[in-house]
Amino acid sequence: MGYKFKPSKxxxxxxxxxxxxxxKRGHSFTSHLMSARPANKRRKLRRPAxxxxxxARNMRKLMGISHLNPxxxxxxxxxxxxxxxxxxxxxxxxxxxxxxxVRTAAAKxxxxxxxxxxxxxPTKKASSRNxxxxx
Numbered sequence: 859m860g861y862k863f864k865p866s867k868x869x870x871x872x873x874x875x876x877x878x879x880x881x882k883r884g885h886s887f888t889s890h891l892m893s894a895r896p897a898n899k900r901r902k903l904r905r906p907a908x909x910x911x912x913x914a915r916n917m918r919k920l921m922g923i924s925h926l927n928p929x930x931x932x933x934x935x936x937x938x939x940x941x942x943x944x945x946x947x948x949x950x951x952x953x954x955x956x957x958x959x960v961r962t963a964a965a966k967x968x969x970x971x972x973x974x975x976x977x978x979x980p981t982k983k984a985s986s987r988n989x990x991x992x993x
Contacts, residue, residue, distance in 0.1 A: 865922035873909065873917060879926025881909040881917055 873881040885903040892900055909917065911928070918924045 863922060866920040869917050869920045873921070874906070875921075875923060875926070876928075878931040879918070879923070879928045881914045882906040883909045 873883055875881060884906060888903050895903075914928075915924075918926060
């Protein structure tokens with residue numbers, strides 16, 4: 859029986875997830891002594907920031923939402939935009955190829971999520987038993 863994954867509650871409380879899967883974070887140095895800072899800095903510190911993608915990937919794993927991938931979403935949106943632009947120009951060949959590209963990207967994503975079937979113990983080789991002949 860496998861281990862049930864428990865997401866990190868501390869990471870979930872610190873970050874909010876956007877629709878595309880990016881992580882928003884709050885700024886540090888905002889708890890007290892804010893009157894000594896310029897209004898411009900206080901205004902900027904109130905606004906959330908987007909977490910750097912290298913760190914965000916690790917945090918998504920901790921939170922149990924590693925299936926979200928902002929780069930993939932952005933790429934698919936660009937392909938869809940290209941397909942719409944080709945439809946608007948009336949180029950049927952470009953529209954068909956752009957639509958096919960979007961479909962193949964979606965199909966690859968579906969097949970990548972499926973785990974391939976593996977043997978129970980891949981290190982063990984299937985060998986015939988060594989039997990001793992009794993005298």
